[in-house]
Structure formats: structure tokens, C-alpha cells
Amino acid sequence: MAKTQCVITREITVAKGLFAPGHLGELTQIVPFEMVDEALEETGAVQQRLRKIPARVVVYLLLAAAMFEDCGYLAVWRKLTAALEAIPVAKVTGTALWDARTRLGVRPMRALFDLLRGPATAIRTGGARFKGLLTVAIDGTYLDVPDSPLHRARLDKSTNQYAISGYPQICLATLVACGTRAVLDAAFGPRSSGETVHGKRLMRSLRAGMIVLLDRGFSGNKFLAAVAATEAAFLARVTAARKPPVLNRFDDGSYLSRFGGIEVRIIECEITITTSQGRQTGLYRLATNLLDHHRYPASGLVSLYHERWEVESAYFAIKKSMLSRRVLRSRTWAGIAQEVYALLSAYQILRIAIADATEVTPGVDPDRASFSVALQTARDQVIQASGIIADTTIDLVGAIGRAVLDHLMPARRLRVSPRAVKRPLSRYAYKSLRVDRRTYQATLSIDILLTGLISP
Missing domain, CATH: 3.90.350.10 (Transposase Inhibitor Protein From Tn5; Chain A, domain 1)
Structure with a gap:
């Protein structure tokens, strides 16, 4: 029996030459090349000569690293270039990425965050x-x-x-x-x-x-x-x-x-x-x-x-969904500042994508949008290098927005969960660890008190 094959081809549009790895998948439409270049120009961080890793590419590398916190920078580079096999991409080392991040400094990432916030x-x-x-x-x-x-x-x-x-x-x-x-x-x-x-x-x-x-x-x-x-x-x-x-x-x-x-x-x-x-x-x-x-x-x-x-x-989305409770990477203070601004910027970009999707969909509250779904879909778009360049007609929803809208969470119900120390410094189980942290459906009543009923 003859075997049949199905070949799927698609066209990937990225920046030219050495700038090709500089993207964030579909999220590049929210933080386009022009915005990154503006941040670099404003802070005087545009490279004087074209290197294997241009400054613009380093910015996108830092943003992508904030979305792939379980990976080292070299592994993040491989994700950015995974779909660029047909394009000559510079081969880099971990040391080269370190040097590029050091040259970039903190100010461009802070300027980019200021543009996004x-x-x-x-x-x-x-x-x-x-x-x-x-x-x-x-x-x-x-x-x-x-x-x-x-x-x-x-x-x-x-x-x-x-x-x-x-x-x-x-x-x-x-x-x-x-x-x-x-x-x-x-x-x-x-x-x-x-x-x-x-x-x-x-x-x-x-x-x-x-x-x-x-x-x-x-x-x-x-x-x-x-x-x-x-x-x-x-x-x-x-x-x-x-x-x-x-x-x-x-x-x-x-x-x-x-x-x-x-x-x-x-x-x-x-x-x-x-x-x-x-x-x-x-x-x-x-x-x-x-x-x-x-x-x-x-x-x-x-x-x-x-x-x-x-x-x-x-904070839960940043610390749990993005960082997965991990320690930040850098061992220098400038590197930590650079990483925090990249983390906040990547978080903000995802929130903008969620807001765009829910705003154009009548009756959908942003509370029902899953940040985890948006993050996972955005990661896939980075690896596939999808949707980097917007069409002449801009789709505010996009693949990330459609994934969010297809997996909306139920309307928020009133819930209560007891506050407890989940990561105590004690060598022994602290009493709060024995608190039942399951959440329950609840009813809430509010009574305004007359003056003086709360005693110090």
C-alpha cells in the first residue's frame, strides 16, 4: 500500500538579516520593532556597528526569557530561532548572549516598560x-x-x-x-x-x-x-x-x-x-x-x-504563572533590574492582548480570561514565529485572544480562602500549614457599624 504524506507549508515574515531572531511571535504586534527602536534611541543604546546580536534582538530575547523562565538564555535563543530554519541565523554562545545583555544595560528595558505601562x-x-x-x-x-x-x-x-x-x-x-x-x-x-x-x-x-x-x-x-x-x-x-x-x-x-x-x-x-x-x-x-x-x-x-x-x-500571575516561584536569574544588580523590567513588560504585553480580546467581545469581563491560557498560547506563537508582522487589517483578537475566548473561566463566584503561611521559615510544620485551604462557595453580609463599636 502506498504511503501518503501531507506537507504543510507556511510563510513566515520576520525582520531582515541579523534582526530576524528579534520577535515575540504574535505579541510583536503589541510591541513592534518601531517601539523597541524608540526605546533604544531614547536611551542611546542603538549599536554603533551591527553585531551578530543587535540591540533590538537583545530586547526581544529578554522579553521572551520572561515568558520562558524555566529556560536559560541560550535555550530561549533556540526557541526564538526554532522556526527560522530557512533564514541564515547567527550561531551564538552563552557568553555572547551575556555580553550582549551587558552592553544593552537597564535603561532601554525601563524605557520600554514606560511605553507599555x-x-x-x-x-x-x-x-x-x-x-x-x-x-x-x-x-x-x-x-x-x-x-x-x-x-x-x-x-x-x-x-x-x-x-x-x-x-x-x-x-x-x-x-x-x-x-x-x-x-x-x-x-x-x-x-x-x-x-x-x-x-x-x-x-x-x-x-x-x-x-x-x-x-x-x-x-x-x-x-x-x-x-x-x-x-x-x-x-x-x-x-x-x-x-x-x-x-x-x-x-x-x-x-x-x-x-x-x-x-x-x-x-x-x-x-x-x-x-x-x-x-x-x-x-x-x-x-x-x-x-x-x-x-x-x-x-x-x-x-x-x-x-x-x-x-x-x-502578583499571582507574575510569581506563579510566569516565574513558577523560581529565583530570578542574574547575579548582578543591573542584571536583576533588567530582568524585572522585562518580566513586568512581558506581563503587561499579555494583559494588553487579553484586554484587546475581551474588549471587542460584548459581555465578556476580563476577570474570566485565563492568564495561563494566554501565556501558553503566546509561548507557542514565539516558537512558531507566528503573526510577527501585522496584516494591513489589524486583528485585535489574534490567536492568543481566540484561545482566551475559547477557554473562558466561569463567572466569578464569591469565595473565601483562609490566609496562611504556605512557605514558612520554620524547620517544623507551622500551625498555619494545618489550615484547610480549600475554598468554599460563600455568602457575604456587610453591616455598617455605629461609631465606637470597634475597640482598640
Whole structure:
């Protein structure tokens, strides 16, 4: 019996010559050659002579490496060139890639991130705004870096009563748009400086027309005053230990008070969560500089505060989906900064792709889009070198968007999961490890309390 063969041929359009490996698959349409060249030109990083690995190619290599965190840079290079067999591609070594990254430096990656950062969508996205205010959140997290003498000297290690952490860490503070989980700005540095120090560097991106959701760690008087000075509104959780004075009471149960030199409204509430495992009640105190209790009632602000968890979802996507809890690669501080900006840029590019797909599809909330599906599909597009050059008619959805829309997650249900330390420093199982972390369907009730029911 004669054997039959099916031969599939396709045309791959890439940049010419030595620039061919410089792409990000279909995501190149979001971060095109012109954008990368602009970042290089702005920072004076365009090569003086054409090398085997041009500066533009190095930028795309770093972005691709952020999407393939389980691979070394040489393995990432092989993925970028896997579909370019018909094109003469320079043979490189690990040392050549190291030298190219070192020549590039940090500034082009920071400039590229500045070009990409933003809410990633128009105001039509559901949940993006509250009473006309763009809903954003600030929070911090920590990333492990290699345990080298250089990093230990600069960053040190965190400790607790049980042990010393295995790796030095940097603190990353971000400003995230809650509606799309896109990054509006970021700052990072040594963990020892604290998240509020890095968080203050984000004030440059706050403006009137925003409402910033803040956790208790950012509720100090100086930090809230810095936010208020930008003319942005804030909604912050504050500790029960504070004793704000009652200057006036409002009909919605909130009251006027003062933190340092700024007037605030205080909302005290009791939130009860009921699951199949029983009922759990917590007392919360929120502070806001939105003083109009008619336009911004207490019940609406309490419900809005739950959106702060979108920044936690963004960190989960970066640390779990992209990094897979891995330690960052570089053993130099410049290399770490370069890698972090590449990681944030790659994350932002994927969020833009998700926002484009969901925005042109009526009735689809970005919350239902799977970041993991977008990431896996984008990786396939990089290996296949697909969709690098856009057609004359730009498809905002593309292969990545179609994969996301074909695998939408169910509409978000109210869920609760107990907070627990999952990676303790103790040599023994800490008590939080015995907490049942399964999530349950839940019902939520909110009661605004009268003044004075929360005792310090």
C-alpha cells in the first residue's frame, strides 16, 4: 500500500538579516520593532556597528526569557530561532548572549516598560471605574534573587524567630488597574527599605480621577497625605488600634475625622462570611478622602474595597504563572533590574492582548480570561514565529485572544480562602500549614457599624 504524506507549508515574515531572531511571535504586534527602536534611541543604546546580536534582538530575547523562565538564555535563543530554519541565523554562545545583555544595560528595558505601562483598555471595561473614578490599587510583594555574595551584601536576607531565608529578596511595589490587572507603574529595590518607601515612588503616576485602594501597610498618615497631594482619592484599611476623633456623623453610618493634616471619612463595618464550614465575622475600618457621603455611600465603598485583591491576582500571575516561584536569574544588580523590567513588560504585553480580546467581545469581563491560557498560547506563537508582522487589517483578537475566548473561566463566584503561611521559615510544620485551604462557595453580609463599636 502506498504511503501518503501531507506537507504543510507556511510563510513566515520576520525582520531582515541579523534582526530576524528579534520577535515575540504574535505579541510583536503589541510591541513592534518601531517601539523597541524608540526605546533604544531614547536611551542611546542603538549599536554603533551591527553585531551578530543587535540591540533590538537583545530586547526581544529578554522579553521572551520572561515568558520562558524555566529556560536559560541560550535555550530561549533556540526557541526564538526554532522556526527560522530557512533564514541564515547567527550561531551564538552563552557568553555572547551575556555580553550582549551587558552592553544593552537597564535603561532601554525601563524605557520600554514606560511605553507599555497603563490601564490597557478603555473605560468601558466592567469594574474598571467606580462612580467615574479609575479604580487602582497599590501593594508590594517580594521576589527571590540568587544567593550570591554580591546580592547578600546589598540586599541581605530576611529572618524570623525560626530561621534565615534561603535567598536575598527585592521588594516590588506596583500600581495596578483593578479592572484589567494591568500595571500602571512599578518600583523596586532592597526589601529592607520597605514597601511604603518603594510605594511612594508610584505617586508620579497618580492623578485626579483615580481612587487608590490600599492595605493596612500603606495607611500611615504620611503615605495617605502623599496620595492626597496627587489629587487622587484613596480608600485604605486602617488598624483598629487607631483612635480617630469623631468630628461629624453622617447618615450612612460613616463619620468625619482627621489623619494628620487631611480630613477623612471613617467607615466601620462588620463583614460576615458564611460557608459550609460555618460563619466567620471580621471587623473592618476603612478611611477615605471622599467626603461626600451622598455620592459615595459607605456601603458602596465597603463593596469596592474587595477589588483590592486584583493586585494580588496580578502578583499571582507574575510569581506563579510566569516565574513558577523560581529565583530570578542574574547575579548582578543591573542584571536583576533588567530582568524585572522585562518580566513586568512581558506581563503587561499579555494583559494588553487579553484586554484587546475581551474588549471587542460584548459581555465578556476580563476577570474570566485565563492568564495561563494566554501565556501558553503566546509561548507557542514565539516558537512558531507566528503573526510577527501585522496584516494591513489589524486583528485585535489574534490567536492568543481566540484561545482566551475559547477557554473562558466561569463567572466569578464569591469565595473565601483562609490566609496562611504556605512557605514558612520554620524547620517544623507551622500551625498555619494545618489550615484547610480549600475554598468554599460563600455568602457575604456587610453591616455598617455605629461609631465606637470597634475597640482598640
